Amino acid sequence: MLLNRNSSGKRWHLRPDGVGKVTGQLQYLTDMTLPDMIHGRVLRSSYPYARILSIDITGAEAMEGVFAVLTSKDVPGLNLFGIATPDQPVFCEDVVRYIGDAIAAVAADSPERAALALDAIRIEYEEWTPLDSPEAAMAPGAPELHEHGPGNVLHRTEIKRGNVEEGFAACEHIVSETYYTPRQMHAYMETEGGLFVPDENGRLHVYAATQHGYKDRMQLARIIGCSEEDIRVISSPIGGSFGGKDELNVQPYGALLALRCGRPVKMHNSRKESVRAGLKRHPMKIEMQTGISREGMIQAHRVRITADTGAYATLGAPVLNFCTEHCLGPYSIPNVDVEGVSVYTNNGVSGEFRGFGGNQAIFAIEGQMDRLAEIMNMDPWEFRRRNMREKSDPGPLNQRILVTDGLSQVWEAMDRSELWQKHLHPPADPALPPWIKRGVGAAIAMHGAGLGYGIPDPAGGRLSLNAEGKIEVAFSYEEFGQGLIATLEMMLCDLFHCSTSDLSIIIGDTDRVPHSGSSTASRSTTMAWMALQRLQAPFRSKILSVASTLSGIPADELITGIEGVWRKDQLSPEVTANEPTMNSKVLVSYVDLAKHGEAEEWIFDTQFEYPTTPDNVVGGHYLYTYAAVAAEVEVNTLTGEAKLLDTRHVVAAGPVINPMGFIGQIEGGSVMALGFTLTEDAVMQDSRYTTTNLDTYLIPTIRDIHTNLEVEAIEDLPEGDPFGPRGIGEIGSVALAPAITAAIHQATGVWVNRLPVPRDQLIKPLSVSLQEGVSSS
Amino acid sequence: MTEPLSNFWTAVVNGEKKQLHIAQTTRLVDVLRSHLNLTGTKVSCEVGRCGACMVLMNGEPVNSCLVMAYQCAGSEITTIEGLLGEKEGELHPIQQAFVEEGGFQCGYCTPGMVISTKALLDRNPQPSQEQIETGLCGNLCRCTGYGGILRAVNKVIDERDRVGSTP
Ligand code: FES
Ligand code: FES
Numbered sequence: 001m002l003l004n005r006n007s008s009g010k011r012w013h014l015r016p017d018g019v020g021k022v023t024g025q026l027q028y029l030t031d032m033t034l035p036d037m038i039h040g041r042v043l044r045s046s047y048p049y050a051r052i053l054s055i056d057i058t059g060a061e062a063m064e065g066v067f068a069v070l071t072s073k074d075v076p077g078l079n080l081f082g083i084a085t086p087d088q089p090v091f092c093e094d095v096v097r098y099i100g101d102a103i104a105a106v107a108a109d110s111p112e113r114a115a116l117a118l119d120a121i122r123i124e125y126e127e128w129t130p131l132d133s134p135e136a137a138m139a140p141g142a143p144e145l146h147e148h149g150p151g152n153v154l155h156r157t158e159i160k161r162g163n164v165e166e167g168f169a170a171c172e173h174i175v176s177e178t179y180y181t182p183r184q185m186h187a188y189m190e191t192e193g194g195l196f197v198p199d200e201n202g203r204l205h206v207y208a209a210t211q212h213g214y215k216d217r218m219q220l221a222r223i224i225g226c227s228e229e230d231i232r233v234i235s236s237p238i239g240g241s242f243g244g245k246d247e248l249n250v251q252p253y254g255a256l257l258a259l260r261c262g263r264p265v266k267m268h269n270s271r272k273e274s275v276r277a278g279l280k281r282h283p284m285k286i287e288m289q290t291g292i293s294r295e296g297m298i299q300a301h302r303v304r305i306t307a308d309t310g311a312y313a314t315l316g317a318p319v320l321n322f323c324t325e326h327c328l329g330p331y332s333i334p335n336v337d338v339e340g341v342s343v344y345t346n347n348g349v350s351g352e353f354r355g356f357g358g359n360q361a362i363f364a365i366e367g368q369m370d371r372l373a374e375i376m377n378m379d380p381w382e383f384r385r386r387n388m389r390e391k392s393d394p395g396p397l398n399q400r401i402l403v404t405d406g407l408s409q410v411w412e413a414m415d416r417s418e419l420w421q422k423h424l425h426p427p428a429d430p431a432l433p434p435w436i437k438r439g440v441g442a443a444i445a446m447h448g449a450g451l452g453y454g455i456p457d458p459a460g461g462r463l464s465l466n467a468e469g470k471i472e473v474a475f476s477y478e479e480f481g482q483g484l485i486a487t488l489e490m491m492l493c494d495l496f497h498c499s500t501s502d503l504s505i506i507i508g509d510t511d512r513v514p515h516s517g518s519s520t521a522s523r524s525t526t527m528a529w530m531a532l533q534r535l536q537a538p539f540r541s542k543i544l545s546v547a548s549t550l551s552g553i554p555a556d557e558l559i560t561g562i563e564g565v566w567r568k569d570q571l572s573p574e575v576t577a578n579e580p581t582m583n584s585k586v587l588v589s590y591v592d593l594a595k596h597g598e599a600e601e602w603i604f605d606t607q608f609e610y611p612t613t614p615d616n617v618v619g620g621h622y623l624y625t626y627a628a629v630a631a632e633v634e635v636n637t638l639t640g641e642a643k644l645l646d647t648r649h650v651v652a653a654g655p656v657i658n659p660m661g662f663i664g665q666i667e668g669g670s671v672m673a674l675g676f677t678l679t680e681d682a683v684m685q686d687s688r689y690t691t692t693n694l695d696t697y698l699i700p701t702i703r704d705i706h707t708n709l710e711v712e713a714i715e716d717l718p719e720g721d722p723f724g725p726r727g728i729g730e731i732g733s734v735a736l737a738p739a740i741t742a743a744i745h746q747a748t749g750v751w752v753n754r755l756p757v758p759r760d761q762l763i764k765p766l767s768v769s770l771q772e773g774v775s776s777s
Numbered sequence: 778m779t780e781p782l783s784n785f786w787t788a789v790v791n792g793e794k795k796q797l798h799i800a801q802t803t804r805l806v807d808v809l810r811s812h813l814n815l816t817g818t819k820v821s822c823e824v825g826r827c828g829a830c831m832v833l834m835n836g837e838p839v840n841s842c843l844v845m846a847y848q849c850a851g852s853e854i855t856t857i858e859g860l861l862g863e864k865e866g867e868l869h870p871i872q873q874a875f876v877e878e879g880g881f882q883c884g885y886c887t888p889g890m891v892i893s894t895k896a897l898l899d900r901n902p903q904p905s906q907e908q909i910e911t912g913l914c915g916n917l918c919r920c921t922g923y924g925g926i927l928r929a930v931n932k933v934i935d936e937r938d939r940v941g942s943t944p
Contacts, residue, residue, distance in 0.1 A: 020884075022875045033811075189886045239885030481920045671921075693824050702909075707906070
């Protein structure tokens with residue numbers, strides 16, 4: 001189904017957080033203030049790699065209006081953080097490893113005064129030459145950034161099967177290419193920050209964005225040396241994250257300062273500081289050799305992935321796992337030899353980012369497919385189909401995966417699409433000047449959801465009838481823009497035929513929600529759906545049985561609906577949230593029900609794990625979302641500018657719960673991928689950022705987008721599928737780059753292997769452009 | 778240290794006269810967010826690129842991170858909080874369209890985007906697609922991909938057409 005407002009009909013659901021957002025009334029956590037609050041700031045390293053010889057804070061401490069100056073000595077607990085591998089110091093003590101490393105923090109009565117106090121801190125360094133690339137870091141004799149073993153290696157991955165040497169020997173053609181991808185910045189509009197409030201009972205209230213409040217709480221407790229219950233984390237609403245706020249950022253400093261000063265402390269990073277300290281997408285170098293038989297069947301695939309993980313681990317290892325898994329694409333390949341390495345450097349820290357390493361891998365594997373198809377003189381889509389995995393084949397890691405038709409469905413839907421059909425007759429417009437070239441390209445992807453086998457991936461949730469008579473759900477997921485609250489509303493209205501005013505939705509507050517995992521890896525919608533599937537039956541039967549007792553009508557004649565429980569025969573089955581049936585009235589209201597019995601009787605909890613493959617393959621996924629993307633691109637061969645004119649995304653992710661949210665996620669992901677492909681790179685020179693703000697780091701503006709963006713959703717799932725809607729938070733962002741570069745190739749004949757697309761590669765001398773214009777007309 | 782020079786600053790903010798004792802080099806964005814607690818105006822890049830801090834100054838859109846208090850003293854400032862619908866409690870038609878078309882996700886760019894849309898449509902009620910793009914290219918949105926935003930702006934224009942053409 002082509003997804004848009006018209007095709008969505010009544011499912012076009014207005015977001016409950018809409019009014020607050022369009023009026024500016026909604027308070028983000030960085031908007032919060034308290035009367036007696038003070039302001040925190042962090043002093044970061046002057047060098048990407050250096051020994052700290054001395055730190056003198058006396059000048060800053062003596063300043064009027066300065067409440068506290070903290071260094072590593074003031075960390076009561078563990079002076080380290082990191083969501084998986086805590087190796088990043090809260091405050092560096094002896095060595096700094098990147099330009100965002102924190103050495104001290106101050107709290108003062110104004111942000112300006114806090115900044116002045118930072119200037120008054122004296123630090124002596126012994127400057128060292130930074131390891132500014134994985135190659136430099138792995139070179140023999142390079143200093144070791146962590147006590148981690150030789151060569152500054154954070155993590156290695158490997159997939160080997162068959163025999164690639166023999167496979168290549170039997171090949172008719174082999175394509176070898178090295179692909180490079182940029183250090184993309186999340187560029188969420190709201191930079192990191194929040195308010196840290198100690199209360200009179202010694203508890204700390206943390207109002208700061210994160211994708212996993214419980215994980216933050218655990219890490220903060222470890223740093224402060226207190227119990228987790230001593231901390232409450234309130235973590236929504238969030239002004240964008242895309243994976244970038246999953247790690248702690250300002251929280252350790254805000255928390256420690258607030259506790260030291262006994263006053264609320266506000267932190268809010270400037271954009272420059274956010275760039276300097278924040279996570280980025282892993283820049284990767286992916287070398288690929290792929291060989292095919294005379295018939296065009298892939299026989300052998302050798303891949304070497306090198307990821308620059310920067311100064312600290314964060315999720316570098318799982319990102320590399322994901323990239324490794326996805327660099328085989330959805331293809332069946334008998335002989336495989338993949339090795340990945342994630343390397344510590346003195347560059348900015350790379351971590352989690354929408355797509356999670358899939359973007360880099362899919363750019364490379366799909367690039368190979370197009371190159372191979374060209375050598376075969378075969379249609380690139382047909383070439384893919386020949387090599388595509390069968391639906392019952394094991395997954396990329398030879399693990400069992402859930403069988404669906406998603407892959408062939410997206411392939412076929414794209415094959416039929418008008419946009420992709422254009423590639424057969426490259427769109428040449430005689431009205432265009434000869435230096436303007438157009439082309440169409442497409443790419444396909446299977447993208448795993450959830451954290452994968454062997455990584456704890458808990459889920460759960462709570463459903464209750466609260467004291468006010470609202471159907472209440474509570475999850476530890478976060479709203480960072482994706483529309484989770486709206487989706488939850490829709491799921492609940494679907495389940496209970498109630499209206500949104502019967503609901504109370506609670507997320508993002510560790511005091512009020514059960515531990516149900518993180519909002520990452522495109523998993524929240526699936527997890528919430530699965531939780532509600534488990535909770536609905538006991539919850540409903542409790543409601544109906546109490547309603548039956550109160551009304552004297554047998555429970556099987558009752559049904560939940562708007563405002564309460566109805567007689568089935570008085571509530572037409574198609575009643576929806578917006579259309580209460582006339583001529584009938586609610587039998588027992590939720591408010592009356594809630595007065596009945598103890599509050600605890602109305603609470604239902606569930607705990608479970610995200611579904612993973614039954615096979616012992618670390619990181620292996622079980623559920624995948626499938627997508628195909630086509631792109632029409634126009635290249636100006638005089639300026640080297642490539643412009644995306646038209647795109648179509650076909651996504652097979654199961655039922656669309658929330659069409660507005662679905663379209664928004666695909667559109668947003670697609671435009672983020674456009675930036676990844678054409679303009680975005682947080683450039684580092686000698687391990688320092690040269691692009692420090694949004695004036696030089698160029699994310700797409702409204703002028704740069706493809707206004708023809710169509711989203712086609714394939715909603716089929718196997719009969720009785722117990723997992724419901726699959727995640728789509730990432731799938732819109734993973735396959736556009738290779739589609740664009742394929743289109744660029746059709747337009748210009750240039751194979752691009754580096755992102756963002758280097759303009760100089762697309763520039764042709766005027767004489768050539770004109771000649772081509774003549775010969776093609 | 779010495780206190781920065783400060784004296785009285787007055788302006789009309791969202792129709793109300795405001796008088797503050799602040800340094801004349803305070804940025805308008807800080808006047809609004811910190812001194813007047815009007816946090817609907819957002820701060821993101823602080824170099825005039827993202828438009829999150831967009832407000833109207835005497836009807837013209839300005840990046841409030843680039844305007845100093847002394848530059849806007851005596852002006853009439855409209856922030857997102859000052860954008861009102863026709864009737865009490867109603868959304869402005871631009872805001873309404875953003876809600877209906879899903880012209881936001883995280884919402885952090887939204888106030889600035891709505892203000893820029895207002896400025897655009899005030900000056901040019903019938904902008905072409907290209908004029909819309911020019912009018913809004915000073916506002917960055919990282920979430921929506923701009924699709925919903927464009928649909929919202931077009932909806933406002935269409936609605937006006939429709940209402941305008943009925944006698
Ligand atoms: S904060 Fe003013 S333009 Fe970005
Ligand atoms: S809605 Fe998040 S930046 Fe625009």
